[in-house]
Amino acid sequence: MHRIEPAPVVKSVTVGAPPERAFEIFTARMGDWWLKTHSLTASGQKTVVVERADGGRWYEIGTSGEVKEWGRVLAYDPPKRILFAWQLNADWTFDPDFETEVEVTFEPTAEGGTTVRLEHRDLANYGAKAEVARASLDSEGGWAGLLGAFAAKAA
Amino acid sequence: MTYEGKVLAALADPTRRAIFEKLAKGRSSVADVARSLPVSQPAISQHLKVLKEAGLVSDEPLGQRRIYSIDPAGLGPLRQWLDRFWEDQLAAFKVLADSDEASGAGPRKPER
Numbered sequence: 001m002h003r004i005e006p007a008p009v010v011k012s013v014t015v016g017a018p019p020e021r022a023f024e025i026f027t028a029r030m031g032d033w034w035l036k037t038h039s040l041t042a043s044g045q046k047t048v049v050v051e052r053a054d055g056g057r058w059y060e061i062g063t064s065g066e067v068k069e070w071g072r073v074l075a076y077d078p079p080k081r082i083l084f085a086w087q088l089n090a091d092w093t094f095d096p097d098f099e100t101e102v103e104v105t106f107e108p109t110a111e112g113g114t115t116v117r118l119e120h121r122d123l124a125n126y127g128a129k130a131e132v133a134r135a136s137l138d139s140e141g142g143w144a145g146l147l148g149a150f151a152a153k154a155a
Numbered sequence: 156m157t158y159e160g161k162v163l164a165a166l167a168d169p170t171r172r173a174i175f176e177k178l179a180k181g182r183s184s185v186a187d188v189a190r191s192l193p194v195s196q197p198a199i200s201q202h203l204k205v206l207k208e209a210g211l212v213s214d215e216p217l218g219q220r221r222i223y224s225i226d227p228a229g230l231g232p233l234r235q236w237l238d239r240f241w242e243d244q245l246a247a248f249k250v251l252a253d254s255d256e257a258s259g260a261g262p263r264k265p266e267r
Binding site for chain 2 (some may be wrong): 029032
């Protein structure tokens with residue numbers, strides 16, 4: 001059937017560092033800037049690892065050494081672009097069968113800095129999960145889940 | 156009709172789904188929508204009314220026209236949460252990227 005896609009989340013930020021450096025910081029040093037409050041580890045986040053190759057893993061490591069998978073690197077193209085598969089479902093659980101895309105591009109600015117643009121897309125995949133549909137139905141105005149319910153009924 | 160029922164009914168019609176998808180790509184006037192679909196403007200206005208009543212689209216005046224868009228408040232708590240999440244993360248990234256630059260660390264060679 002015809003599928004309805006929720007609009008992707010698009011964010012951008014301009015930094016003083018040139019693209020090579022911005023890309024390096026974004027990927028190789030993700031653990032240095034990632035907000036530690038957003039972690040799946042029980043012991044607290046020690047660092048984040050982005051394996052620098054197509055098909056690489058994307059995960060975090062807790063201070064006790066436990067590993068929590070986040071997803072994969074679908075395309076590694078320094079210093080222009082990195083494409084992640086974000087595989088945490090709406091319950092914040094890693095699910096190898098669940099996938100949304102996070103694409104990050106690095107564009108040089110006239111001043112020698114970089115505009116970093118992030119797009120989190122395929123959000124309709126969240127709606128395909130029944131539990132998300134239920135959660136969204138409970139909240140007035142949530143339609144990502146409603147679309148999933150619609151897809152199920154219209155199938 | 157329940158809220159869910161309204162939304163499902165609104166989207167059950169293929170023309171309304173097509174209108175909704177067009178608006179998902181960008182805000183449009185009735186005339187803009189009419190140009191991209193083989194449907195008359197009055198019919199499109201009627202469909203937009205149903206979509207609006209279901210909370211799926213919102214409209215605002217622009218001169219003598221009305222501009223329709225997908226209602227961002229209707230996108231669901233999860234999407235709103237992700238929006239805020241990435242905003243905060245990019246802000247944190249900027250702090251480090253700018254401080255590194257300010258400390259005089261030069262750019263490294265791009266990797267191959």
